[in-house]
Amino acid sequence: MVVIRLSRGGAKARPFFNIVVADKRIRRDGRFIERIGFYNPIAKDNEESIRIAQDRLTYWRGVGAQASPTVERLIKQAADKAPAAAAA
Numbered sequence: 001m002v003v004i005r006l007s008r009g010g011a012k013a014r015p016f017f018n019i020v021v022a023d024k025r026i027r028r029d030g031r032f033i034e035r036i037g038f039y040n041p042i043a044k045d046n047e048e049s050i051r052i053a054q055d056r057l058t059y060w061r062g063v064g065a066q067a068s069p070t071v072e073r074l075i076k077q078a079a080d081k082a083p084a085a086a087a088a
Helices: 054-062 069-087
Strands: 002-011 014-023 034-039 050-052
Touching: 002 054, 002 069, 034 054, 050 069
Parallel strands: none
Antiparallel strands: 002 014, 014 034, 034 050
């Protein structure tokens, strides 16, 4: 099965996550098929904390990829921020 999940990067106590499409059997930070975005949980106010390529997300969901619960939450969070950013 193909999943959309987080892959951890960054340093100790300074996490940074890539949102990747990967085979479910491959370890968390291992080989992935495609990187479709990132999540920076410690971003400052003027920095971008989430970016997701919506066209690639739609494609992968269309071919059957399942998103992890955390990625589902981040997708909703990014969707809530996007209209506010477009209006500004």
